[in-house]
Amino acid sequence: MSASDIQELLGLDEGTSRRLATGEQPVPRCVALCLWLMAAYGVSILEARVLAEDPGATRSV
Numbered sequence: 001m002s003a004s005d006i007q008e009l010l011g012l013d014e015g016t017s018r019r020l021a022t023g024e025q026p027v028p029r030c031v032a033l034c035l036w037l038m039a040a041y042g043v044s045i046l047e048a049r050v051l052a053e054d055p056g057a058t059r060s061v
Contacts, residue, residue, distance in 0.1 A: 005045040006035065009052065 007017045010031060019025035038048055 001035075001038070001045055009045060009048055010034075 003017060003021060006012070007014070012020070016025070020027050020031075037043070043051075
């Protein structure tokens with residue numbers, strides 16, 4: 001799981017991602033929990049992207 005994958009998954013801009021990584025800004029509990037659960041249960045970035053999709057969004061076939 002790369003920093004850019006996490007950044008994309010969580011919708012973070014590069015500045016926020018850098019501040020979180022350096023400890024300049026505390027990691028929100030919900031973000032820490034999400035990442036911890038992904039690691040604990042072996043959820044890949046691809047699986048997380050599928051789970052994070054908006055079920056109400058229209059899909060083209």
